[in-house]
Amino acid sequence: MLRDITIGQYFPGQSPIHKMDPRMKIIATLLYIVMLFVASHPLSLIVGIAMLVLMYRVSGIPMKMITKSLKPVVPIIIFTSVLNIFFVSGDPLFQFGFIEITRQGLMLAILMSVRILCLIAGSSLLTYTTSPIELTDAIEILLNPLKKVKVPVHELSMMMTIALRFIPTLIEETDKIMNAQKARGADMESGGLMQRAKALVPILVPLFVSSFRRADELAMAMECRCYRGGDGRTRMKQLHYSHRDWIALCIMLVSIAAVLLLNRILA
């Protein structure tokens, strides 16, 4: 039952977006988020939506994945929209008793919801098209300057890699422990919230114990393979920026400029 969980949401593919350097993909995603927040008029967000549709088309990720990624944020969007619609003061558009809807409120509600939608869908594309390992590599390199201020960048990325590596192993183990406890008569499916939470204890305890043992063994295996931290370490896979990445960067910068221009015109 736990086996169906997929780690990350990576869709392997051969599109130009898949082939982009993961570092540039992260930069481009950040620029996209900047663009969404620079847009101050609902109409200038059209650029954001257009970019989104274009990127999904190019990447070959099915459009229905957008709706899938947006599901969890729907409550937030509804909440912010309601707040904006009813509580922003300005020129009244519609009045019903004490309820007043203003033009500014409506605009802000649209602006905020479209912004959040684009934000989530856009950043999901990063995880859809980049494998977790590429992502950790890219984060390690991008954060490299922070080493100067004693941030343990290599250690953090090693931790991420190991975490990713052990997710499937631990899922399998949880599954085994659950079955073992069920075979001993543990009841995990009935009862109230408290009772169910209590039923998790006999699963979590062995899981923790075995994780510590695994960690110990892994540390020894890493030592045997001459691991001594990030100093003097090389990487087999070197990342290279290609012309594709520079084009992507240009597109992002041009669209930010376009949004700024639209803001001016519409203001």
Place this chain on the structure above:
Amino acid sequence: MNDFIEARGISFSYAMEDDPNPIRVFENLDFTIGQGELVAILGHNGSGKSTLAKHFNAILLPDEGQLTVDGMDTQDNDKLYDIRQEVGMVFQNPDNQIVATVVEEDVAFGLENMGVEPSEIRRRVDQALESVGISEYKTHAPHRLSGGQKQRVAIAGIIAMRPRCIVLDEPTAMLDPQGRCEVMRTILDLNRNYGITIVLITHYMDEAAQCDRVVVMDSGAVLLDSTPKEVFSHVKMLKSVGLDVPQATEICYELNKAGYTMPTEVLSVRDCADELQKLIERTYAAKRKAAKLGGKK
């Protein structure tokens, strides 16, 4: 044969905190492993075999005595990584020694730690994968492989570092028979065709029977140290320290005890079958002879 690993009078004990009586694992132990040897170390749980193995690449250091690897003292901190590069180690659970999320990345891990050039890493990784026969899985996630394949990934990760010796601590204990077979074949191949010294710690007597030399340990001391044939002829002694002999040897031993003449130095199933056939033919011939004699009367 040159001594590659040489232990002289080493003692080791696990010191527990605030425990006045540390657990002595072995005391004043002498041990050598020659260059290019294929050695099996046998012993039941707690006999000190794994602890000894961890001394071979300076994971543990002896309390007393000296252990040298290719002339380098394991106490010498400057040589630590040279020793670990020369003596690789493979553990029991393949899941707990694979670091990366992609097979080839994991094989590259040791080389990356050593600071080898990227192009050279690529070459050695491909070679290592080739030599253990898992090239086709190089871009797979390790958790999708079978136990035997995972263990071979772990071995590939070690041989990519070009060690002169590999210590395997019960590498087949968690595998199914097929995986065990795959791993054993890889180990034998590495020894015979690449000249890598192998120290195999195992519980399976059939695996030990395939080695050149078998060392039996019991409560921290070397009990027997000889060729498999010689070692496994001491059936009684092995049983007394909680060990078995290969099934083929056991059959011959039991038959011998029951009064049939069988050689006791049989190790493989093949040889055992041959000997059994000879025995049957002999008995049959003897019976016929007896029948003939009886008929004449």
